[in-house]
Amino acid sequence: MEGFIYPNEGVVEWDLLITIYPFITGLVAGAFVVSSLYHVFGMKSLKPVARFSLITALAFLLVTPLPLIVHLGHQERGLEMFLTPNFTSAMSAFGYIWLMYLLLVLGEVWLIFRPDIVRYALSSQGIKKTIYSVLALGVYDVSEEALSIDRKLIKALAAIGVPAAFLLHGYVGFIFGAVKANPWWSTSLMPVIFLMSAVVSGIALLIGMYIVVAKIRRMPLDHGCLRSMTLWLWGFLSLDLVLEGLEVFTMLYESEESWGIVHQLITEKIAVSYLGIQFVLGSVLPLLIIGFIELSGLKENIKTPFRFVSAFLVVAGVFAMRWNVVIGGQLLSKSLRGFISYTPPLLGLDGILVAAAIMTLPFIAFFILSHLLPPWPEETRVGERKTLSFQQW
Amino acid sequence: MLLAVFLFVFIGLRVMPVPAFLEDFGFHKRDAQKNEQQWASLPINYASSPACAQCHQSNYTSWQQGDHRTVSCENCHGPANIHLEGKALPVVDTSRELCGTCHAKLTARPASFPQVDMNEMGGDSKCITCHNPHDPRAGMPPQVPHTLENRAQCLSCHGQHEPWLRPPPQVPHTLEGRTQCLSCHGPEVIKATVVPRVPHTLDGRAECLVCHNSGGIKPFPENHAGRTSATCLSCHQQG
Amino acid sequence: MGNKISRRQLIKDGGKTLLGGIFILSVPSLLRSFTRTEEPPNPAAAAQLDQRDWETRYWGFICDTEKCIGCGRCVVACKLENKVPWEPEYNRTWVERYIFTMDGEVFVDSPNAGRDGFTAEPMNLKYQNLDVSKSFFVPKLCNQCDNPPCVTVCPVNATYRTEDGVVLIDQEHCIGCRYCIQACPYGARYVLPEASSTHFGQVRVVDKCTWCYHRISKGLLPACVEICPVGARVFGDLRDPDSPVRKMLSEKRVYVLKPTLGTEPKVYYVGFEKGVQ
Numbered sequence: 001m002e003g004f005i006y007p008n009e010g011v012v013e014w015d016l017l018i019t020i021y022p023f024i025t026g027l028v029a030g031a032f033v034v035s036s037l038y039h040v041f042g043m044k045s046l047k048p049v050a051r052f053s054l055i056t057a058l059a060f061l062l063v064t065p066l067p068l069i070v071h072l073g074h075q076e077r078g079l080e081m082f083l084t085p086n087f088t089s090a091m092s093a094f095g096y097i098w099l100m101y102l103l104l105v106l107g108e109v110w111l112i113f114r115p116d117i118v119r120y121a122l123s124s125q126g127i128k129k130t131i132y133s134v135l136a137l138g139v140y141d142v143s144e145e146a147l148s149i150d151r152k153l154i155k156a157l158a159a160i161g162v163p164a165a166f167l168l169h170g171y172v173g174f175i176f177g178a179v180k181a182n183p184w185w186s187t188s189l190m191p192v193i194f195l196m197s198a199v200v201s202g203i204a205l206l207i208g209m210y211i212v213v214a215k216i217r218r219m220p221l222d223h224g225c226l227r228s229m230t231l232w233l234w235g236f237l238s239l240d241l242v243l244e245g246l247e248v249f250t251m252l253y254e255s256e257e258s259w260g261i262v263h264q265l266i267t268e269k270i271a272v273s274y275l276g277i278q279f280v281l282g283s284v285l286p287l288l289i290i291g292f293i294e295l296s297g298l299k300e301n302i303k304t305p306f307r308f309v310s311a312f313l314v315v316a317g318v319f320a321m322r323w324n325v326v327i328g329g330q331l332l333s334k335s336l337r338g339f340i341s342y343t344p345p346l347l348g349l350d351g352i353l354v355a356a357a358i359m360t361l362p363f364i365a366f367f368i369l370s371h372l373l374p375p376w377p378e379e380t381r382v383g384e385r386k387t388l389s390f391q392q393w
Numbered sequence: 394m395l396l397a398v399f400l401f402v403f404i405g406l407r408v409m410p411v412p413a414f415l416e417d418f419g420f421h422k423r424d425a426q427k428n429e430q431q432w433a434s435l436p437i438n439y440a441s442s443p444a445c446a447q448c449h450q451s452n453y454t455s456w457q458q459g460d461h462r463t464v465s466c467e468n469c470h471g472p473a474n475i476h477l478e479g480k481a482l483p484v485v486d487t488s489r490e491l492c493g494t495c496h497a498k499l500t501a502r503p504a505s506f507p508q509v510d511m512n513e514m515g516g517d518s519k520c521i522t523c524h525n526p527h528d529p530r531a532g533m534p535p536q537v538p539h540t541l542e543n544r545a546q547c548l549s550c551h552g553q554h555e556p557w558l559r560p561p562p563q564v565p566h567t568l569e570g571r572t573q574c575l576s577c578h579g580p581e582v583i584k585a586t587v588v589p590r591v592p593h594t595l596d597g598r599a600e601c602l603v604c605h606n607s608g609g610i611k612p613f614p615e616n617h618a619g620r621t622s623a624t625c626l627s628c629h630q631q632g
Numbered sequence: 633m634g635n636k637i638s639r640r641q642l643i644k645d646g647g648k649t650l651l652g653g654i655f656i657l658s659v660p661s662l663l664r665s666f667t668r669t670e671e672p673p674n675p676a677a678a679a680q681l682d683q684r685d686w687e688t689r690y691w692g693f694i695c696d697t698e699k700c701i702g703c704g705r706c707v708v709a710c711k712l713e714n715k716v717p718w719e720p721e722y723n724r725t726w727v728e729r730y731i732f733t734m735d736g737e738v739f740v741d742s743p744n745a746g747r748d749g750f751t752a753e754p755m756n757l758k759y760q761n762l763d764v765s766k767s768f769f770v771p772k773l774c775n776q777c778d779n780p781p782c783v784t785v786c787p788v789n790a791t792y793r794t795e796d797g798v799v800l801i802d803q804e805h806c807i808g809c810r811y812c813i814q815a816c817p818y819g820a821r822y823v824l825p826e827a828s829s830t831h832f833g834q835v836r837v838v839d840k841c842t843w844c845y846h847r848i849s850k851g852l853l854p855a856c857v858e859i860c861p862v863g864a865r866v867f868g869d870l871r872d873p874d875s876p877v878r879k880m881l882s883e884k885r886v887y888v889l890k891p892t893l894g895t896e897p898k899v900y901y902v903g904f905e906k907g908v909q
Contacts, residue, residue, distance in 0.1 A: 006772075006819030007726045007745035013810040013823065073808015073823065073836030080788040080807055091811050092787035180893050181781060181817035334819050335909060337740055425795045432800070435831045435846035438713045439855045464861040468705050472712050494749035495703040495861060500759075501729050501750070501767035502701045506862070511751070 003338025012330045016344040016355045017071040019326045022172045022194060023319055024362065025064050029169040029195065030202010031057035032105070032161055034229065039108075039158040045228035051112060051375035052213075053206050058105050059366035064098060067358050070349055090175045101161075101168050108157040110135075111150050113373045115142050131372070169198045176325060183258030183336070184265060184329040189247045196240035201318035203233045204311040209366075211308050219376070223300040230307050234290045237314065241283045244321070261336045269339055270328045273320045282317010286310040438472035441465065445473065452527050459528030460507075464495075469526065492520040504608070601625040690797045691843060691898070692870040692877045693857075694886065695771045698903035700864035702727055702769035706856035707747040713844060713855035715830045721745065722822040724841035725773035725856055730908060734763040738907045770908055771865060773856070774799065774820035774841035775889065775897030782812035782821065791838070797870075797898060798845050803830075806837035813838060817890050818897075843867070870898075 001010065031053045037043045038050035069075050085092035110117075118140050121132035170191040176182075177190025207229050214221050248266070251259055266274050289310045293303045331339050345351045445466045446453040456462060467473050469485050476482045489511065498508040515523070525531050598604075601622040605613050710716060710725050727746030731739040739759060743750065750769075759767075780799050783791050790806040793799050803824075813821045821840040828835055831846075844854035848867070852858070857867040868875030880902070887904035888897045901908075 004728075004740040004742070007721065007723045007742055008813075008819050008822040011823075013813050071809075073806070073810070073838075077788075077805070077807040080790075080805065084788050084805070086784075086786055086789040088784045089787045089811070091785065091809065094787070175811070179781075179785075179815050181815055330814075334817055335740065337738075337909075428794065428800075429845075429849050432842075432846045433849040437847055437850075437852065439709065439847075439858055441852070441858055461861075463863060465859050467709070468859050468861055472709075490752070493751045494705070495701055497749075497751035499702065499750060500764050501731065501769055503698060503768075506701055 001338065001340055003333070004335055005333035005338040005340055006335055009333050010340060012327060012340065012342040014326055014330060015071075015342070015350050016352065017067040017350055017358075019319075019322050020355050020359060021064070021067045022169070022198075022326070023201070023322045024060050024067070024359075025169050025172060026194070026198030026201045026318065026322075027205050027362075028057050028060045028064065028202070029165040029198040030200065030204075031060065031206055032165045032202070033199050034203055034206055034232070036158045036162050036165075037232070039154055040162065043228065045224050048222040048225045049206060049210055049229065052210065052370075053202075054105070054109055054112065055369050055373065055375045056206060056209060056366055057202075058109055059369055060362040061098075061102055061105055062365050063358065063362045065094075066361065067355070068094070070354065070358070090171050090178060093171050097164075097168050097171060101164050104157055104161050104164055108154055108161065109373070110137070111154050111157070114139070114150060115147070116373060118142050135372075166195055170195050176329070181334055182329050182332075183251075183256070184262055184332060185325065187247055187250075189243055190325075193240070193243045193247060196236060196243055197318045197321050200233060200236045200240050201315055203229055203236065204314035204318075207233065207307055207311040208315065211304060211311075217376075221304065223304075226304065226307060227294065230290055230294060230310070233311070233314065234287065234294070237283060237287055237290075241279075241287065244279075244283075258336055261332050261339075265328060265332050265339070269331050269341075270324050274324045274328065277320035278317050278324055281313055282320055283314075286313045286317070289313075436474075438474050439467055440473045440477055442467070444477060455525070455531065456527040459525075460530055461527065487519055487521050487526075489515070489517075489520055492524075496520075688871060689869040690871050691776070691848060692797075692868060692881070693773075693776070693843065693899045694866040694877055694880050694902060695773075695899055696864045696866065696880075696902040697768050697770050697905075697908075699862045700727065700769040700771055701862055702729055702746060702750045703861065704746040704749040705859050705861065706771060706865065707745055709855040709859035710841070711747070713847075714842075715828075716839075717825055717828045720825050722825070722839070723747075724820075724839075725771065728770045728772060728908075729767065730770060730905065731759050731762065731767040732765050732905075732907070734765045766905075768903070768905070770901070771856075772818070772820075772889075773899065774843070775818055775895070775899045776843060778896035778898060779894060781815040781817065781893075781895060785811045785815045787811065794845075798843050798848075799840075800842055800845060801838055801840065803832045803834040803837045803839070806834070808836045808838065810838065817893050817895060 034046060035050050035053040035057065038046040069078050072078055081092055081095040085095070114136070117132050117135045119142075121129060121136050121140070124132060173191030173194030176185040176194075177187055179185045207226065210226070210229075211221065213219075251262060289306055293306045327342055331342060333339065344355070346353060348354070442453075442456075442465050453466075456466070469491065470482055471485075473482065493511045496508050497511045502508055523533070599622070604610055605625075704727055707723060707726055710723075711718060714724060716722060716724050721744065723745040726742055727750075728740055728742045729746075729750055733739070739762070741758065746769075776797060776799050778797065780791075780793060783793055783799060787809060788805060788807055790803075791799060791801045791812055808823065810823060813823070821838050824830060824835050824837055824839045826835050830839060844852075844856075847854060853867055854865075857865045866876050866880055868877035870877060870881075872878060881900065884902045886900035886902055888900060890897075890909060
């Protein structure tokens with residue numbers, strides 16, 4: 001504690017768990033955007049990762065409510081958000097938005113993977129057959145007509161899904177941006193900043209996962225796809241950097257009463273994670289690296305580790321951004337005269353171990369889902385040489 | 394069709410009014426009277442001082458007339474409701490620290506509030522040795538509540554036939570551009586508002602500010618700050 | 633077409649499952665609402681209430697910083713009346729000390745929220761070497777705003793504003809998400825810790841000053857107002873012309889905390905100073 005804080009302010013209420021929540025939903029939004037770039041806008045270069053990114057989005061989406069529920073004072077009352085919501089509270093939108101979005105993504109996954117499900121249901125035995133038969137939901141028609149209807153539906157769902165993904169993550173930004181009591185949070189740019197950094201983190205995560213999974217499965221990388229993703233990353237990242245810089249610059253320029261303490265916050269209290277990790281390591285450096293290697297004529301397999309490093313830095317930078325907003329905003333006192341400090345404990349429900357466990361769950365979910373519904377295009381699967389009509393899309 | 398389902402789930406469920414039987418579930422508290430009754434049924438711990446008068450008549454009377462009449466009984470004796478129900482109250486804290494909580498000298502306290510330097514007043518003994526907490530001034534010699542500078546002649550104010558003085562009426566305006574007081578406040582009274590006059594003789598009272606400065610007995614109002622004794626008579630005529 | 637019909641069936645089934653799920657999950661709460669008794673728990677209290685014209689009153693509060701002596705008895709009284717936790721320390725009301733020095737610096741402190749006063753050393757001596765130009769005490773409590781940001785952001789409507797202007801919390805309904813704590817610009821709210829035992833017996837939910845709603849509904853004063861030895865806290869009905877609050881408001885210049893935020897607080901401060909927030 002430093003300076004003067006209100007007596008009730010000694011504790012950071014929205015702690016590590018609330019920091020990882022927007023991080024996870026951000027990854028969902030970003031992964032879904034990549035998938036939709038292919039399914040809606042027809043970017044052929046992203047085809048190799050289209051289904052892969054959708055599975056990633058689903059895996060992370062399933063874990064999304066977990067940190068929130070664990071953080072509640074009374075988890076058993078969590079359903080009240082559905083039963084007695086307050087129409088003026090952005091947080092009450094969470095239950096409905098998440099549910100709707102889950103149904104949307106599930107629907108899209110089911111429609112895209114339906115031919116595979118049908119194939120597995122018809123060709124496997126025992127438990128696998130049961131699982132796939134259940135997943136097929138009694139629909140076994142894979143004729144050309146049925147598939148074209150599927151394609152239209154997928155396009156529709158992916159098209160609705162883009163604004164829905166924006167809503168899923170934008171409302172989190174609004175939860176912070178609409179709090180007039182906190183000068184570090186209160187800005188109308190907050191939903192947009194959250195959204196841009198979400199898309200950025202999702203794309204970066206996909207780049208990283210694609211490279212890692214390809215290495216594990218000994219698949220050849222589609223460098224055109226990687227380049228495409230990296231360029232999209234560069235575009236969104238520069239936009240994100242501009243927005244974040246604009247927010248702080250406007251605060252500096254307008255120099256309101258709260259600028260004194262905000263300035264102290266970003267130059268002293270969270271200087272390392274804000275200026276160091278979020279801006280320099282997480283935004284400026286990746287922009288420079290990507291800009292350099294994509295413009296250069298280096299060989300593709302030399303570019304790949306640079307892309308991986310950049311993606312990793314971006315993901316770390318976005319996590320730092322969530323930390324700086326959530327924790328940073330609570331470090332400064334509403335009396336505008338002091339600070340508190342926060343180190344997350346190791347043990348306990350709000351501790352680092354639990355947060356790390358929650359962060360690994362999406363990867364476990366992805367592992368299970370990708371084995372259940374392999375997202376890889378047929379020709380890259382090791383040892384298989386089938387060609388079926390559904391490959392056209 | 395899917396869209397219709399989404400719309401229903403997302404919008405329809407939220408705009409549907411909560412049925413009446415769910416109101417008692419607690420949140421809307423639409424029945425304000427029932428809500429108030431629920432709150433009013435909570436136990437209270439603090440009675441107020443008049444409740445003590447029922448049994449503790451003599452202490453209450455002396456307290457009511459003393460300087461501590463604005464200090465509720467429960468301030469020192471603790472919440473009294475359980476005592477009204479029959480339980481004894483804990484023994485009251487009679488330490489110096491308790492008295493000092495209010496009366497220790499602090500810069501931030503208003504200057505007119507009675508405060509003493511706890512390190513000098515009374516040594517280590519309890520304050521209640523001399524001051525009855527129910528009537529702190531009882532038994533004490535009346536204090537001279539002002540400094541004795543320029544007040545060698547006590548009788549010039551406290552004379553035998555001189556009633557104790559009223560404060561001069563407030564001058565509700567500044568003195569700028571107003572050197573001729575009588576032009577407004579003269580015998581032909583133009584303004585029928587307060588005519589400030591000096592209600593005592595000026596014998597032995599050359600220095601007006603001895604009594605009427607901001608730290609004195611009858612301080613002048615704030616809008617008089619900075620004025621000297623020389624200018625008092627330019628507004629406050631004798632009368 | 634075989635496909636279309638089964639898809640429609642799928643959607644129908646999905647929709648039914650969803651609605652059915654919501655309905656099933658709400659059964660426990662429905663059961664609870666039916667088994668809850670209808671009469672007020674204390675008929676005597678109810679009788680007391682019906683006599684007063686409570687529907688037209690509107691409560692207001694004044695903190696007079698020109699009178700406050702920083703004794704902290706209000707903090708103690710509030711804790712004893714409302715069973716506010718002592719350890720870990722949370723406060724429904726507290727007292728701050730402001731010290732302005734000659735060269736324009738401001739020092740603010742509130743040791744233990746002022747509950748022991750400001751006279752024990754070393755807090756008494758903390759600022760003795762400063763060249764003080766002005767200093768005073770400011771009592772703080774929930775402002776019971778007319779446009780409360782805490783009520784706006786509660787996701788489950790657990791906090792609400794009553795007809796007579798007091799913001800209360802239904803602690804049996806609060807889920808402990810703590811959004812209201814973030815939204816309050818005055819730091820009035822806190823979470824009840826595990827070991828606490830307030831009147832509603834809940835933990836890990838949000839709590840705050842209620843202007844002693846259980847007392848004012850019976851015509852009594854809040855505990856802090858009752859106890860204040862110098863009359864620095866004034867409470868009354870803003871719609872009653874004889875109430876002390878109305879009288880003081882018509883005589884004194886008053887100000888509120890953080891008016892630019894538009895929360896419309898109902899605690900008015902006499903003797904306000906730039907730098908108090």
